[in-house]
Amino acid sequence: MSEHEYVPSSKAGKWFNDRLPLLSLGAHLSDYPTPKNLNYWWTFGGILTFCLITQIVTGIVLAMHYVAHADLAFESVEKIMRDVNYGWLIRYIHSNGASMFFLAVYIHIFRSLFFGSFKSPRELIWIIGMLIYILMMAAAFMGYVLPWGQMSFWGATVITNLFSAIPLVGESVVTWLWGGYSVDNPTLTRFFSLHYLIPFLILGLVVLHIWALHIPGNNNPVGIDIKKPSKDTVPFHPYITVKDIFALLMFMIIFAGFVFFSPNVLGHADNYIPANPLVTPAHIVPEWYLLPFYAILRSVPDKLGGVILMFGALFVLIILPWLDTSKVRSAVFRPMYRQFFWIFVVDVLALGYLGAMPAEGIYLFLARITTIYYFLHFIVILPALGFFEKTDPLPASISELVLTGGFSAVSARSDKIINEKK
Amino acid sequence: MSKQENKQNRRDFLFTASYTVGAVGIGATIWPLIHQMNPDESVKALATTEVDISQVEPGKSITVLWRGKPIFIKRRTPQEIQEAKSVELKDLPDPQKDEERVKEGKNEWLVMVGVCTHLGCVPLKDKGDFNGWFCPCHGSHYDISGRVRKGPAPKNMEIPKYEFVDNNTIKIG
């Protein structure tokens, strides 16, 4: 895997490394040639790793005090908040950490969409990333059920009920998920077990995600291929590590703002009411990071149709590398795609807002429009752009761009450069 | 010092300062994660127990739970007190006078943690060769003052912190 042989400086190090090349791995990661023109949008991978570790550590600690039983769960969370030393802090870090995790993952995904990081040869990195995203949503959904508040219970009821839409076996599947005839204690205990498991599955996928990344190397803001190592790259440590740490500290300031000064603003007041199977809340809403999918789900009057469309929204994301036909990677050189990208951002934000509103009247109408546009973007616009868009000429190299602040077009046909570099 | 060296020193200071401040932060972060495993407020609130001893007849004992452990409270008869006092210190593996194990003016009352000091089993009352307690796990014998006399236990049964709130109530812990 490494281009050069790393030799540890100490005898003990050499003994260890000969038997398990962890020190070589460390050297590989530390020396890893990274494009020197990466901007701050590239710091979110490191931020996401921090988020995952934070959630795992605080989660394991919370699990020392939480009781996964329908009669005791709500009370055990209150005990954590009131009696456990620093329990309030660990709990608020975990609940707000989930939101910060999704904020970072959305920025990370949109970075990839803008700069074409999902395009060949990085399709598998993108797909592994999508799997991580799906597991994140599953973990977050189940985690939200654990405090056993009104939203925990009714959110679980609504989402598990979706599976009854499956023809023939739907009802059996739901009963199987519930472990009973409604969301109840068996559902809670199994969600706790899976909620503990999934982050470690995510951890494994993150390792694969980074491994797959290190084959072609990082993409960069101008999206052109670079050789590594070269004058276009810098070693990961200390150049990228220090920048990642700086960006992480900025992120942590925002995180701390929520945890210490507004720890419940992203949540729902109804979840401080203990779960009551006899009383449905006026508006059942998932946490903010699931709202766009919720809006798509509710935009279809048919139950099965809504479920299919919701999973379809994920599916078009997964196959994105094959939908976007443009041979130019980065939106920096794709003036038309850039416009559509921002419209897409607004569309997703609108879907999120509409997901929080009641599914009626003007809200339902707009949710349908924005849902249709969402699919239009992936199925019609992106494939078409590859053929119709006139892209800007690409620079010959990153260094040229940095040196001159601009560049002269090397070739009249921009796609010719990429083909040659392949 | 050359300009290059000066720059180097400033840079090193900056890096050292960053690492140091960072390390402080990491330490401050680790502490709550460790401290959360210490007894929480509700456990600490139950750290003291008040016990009503008005129903205990001379020669009898009761067992109460304190911090999850059994507490033997025995009301000794005058003969038992005499017996406890007359034991020679040289006969004791863990020498301790009976007076040191009871409260002044209240030497009827023996209050001790009913846990064998060998490996933690609960000794049985009114058993053993010394008119006190006997631990069935590995055969330790305790006398009428709760002191180990025979067997593998290294120390006498522990006397917890306690006080008489009034003649009918003791507060343990």
Place this chain on the structure above:
Amino acid sequence: MKKNNLINLSVIILIITLFCGRAYSASKDILKIDWSFAGITGKFERDSLQRGYQVYKEVCASCHSMQYLSYRNLGQKGGPEFTLEEVKAIAASYEVEDGPNSDGDMFTRPARPSDHFVKPYPNVNAAIASNGGAYPPDMSVLVKARPGGANYIYSVLMGYEEKPADFDLDVGVYYNKYMDGNKIKMPSPLSDDLIEYTDGTNATQAQMAKDVTAFLTWAAEPHLEARHRTGTKVIIYLIILATLVYFSMKKIWSRVDAEK
């Protein structure tokens, strides 16, 4: 190119903030108080919390439980901070069930500071049955369980008025200007001079509403003051460290720029 993207991003952030604001002000223009505990440097006022506890004890506790609180909480830092003696006395004024004793019987004894607040009804069904079919909610986290929080609770307490002429109201239901749906099964619980404050403060309805709301906010967030204190320290620390790291970063990257 870069500038356009930045403009687009700023517009989007602006839109998000506007929408968020709209979502929150959907809480029906409730009354707003300048609470001492609001804001990043917010703190509770001890005497207000003690008065609030008195209101809870004498007015609310006959129907509303606060089962997640213990009497010892009344003495801990950051709360009403009653003295240990006062806490013991408050606890001892209540009877709790304990047991079984060595005969196998349950018995009652005076409460201790370590006991949870005594509940007015043995279970939820009893509470509902005694209150015309409505459950007086447990108030341990009530302030966090209502959008609008302390302002909402205060508004409901002050929001009882004559119902509009065309408003349909069953017997045993009352009109409240700020209650969700405008109907509430609890009659106005507070009125001027309903209780006599032990510290001599004039017990107007507004004063009692303010004090009990402050008390309920503390009950829902007993570590609020520590949270604010720690938060300030954490953010200042992060700013300092970020500054150091920023300059370290500039220093390190200057090597790349120098290599041109």
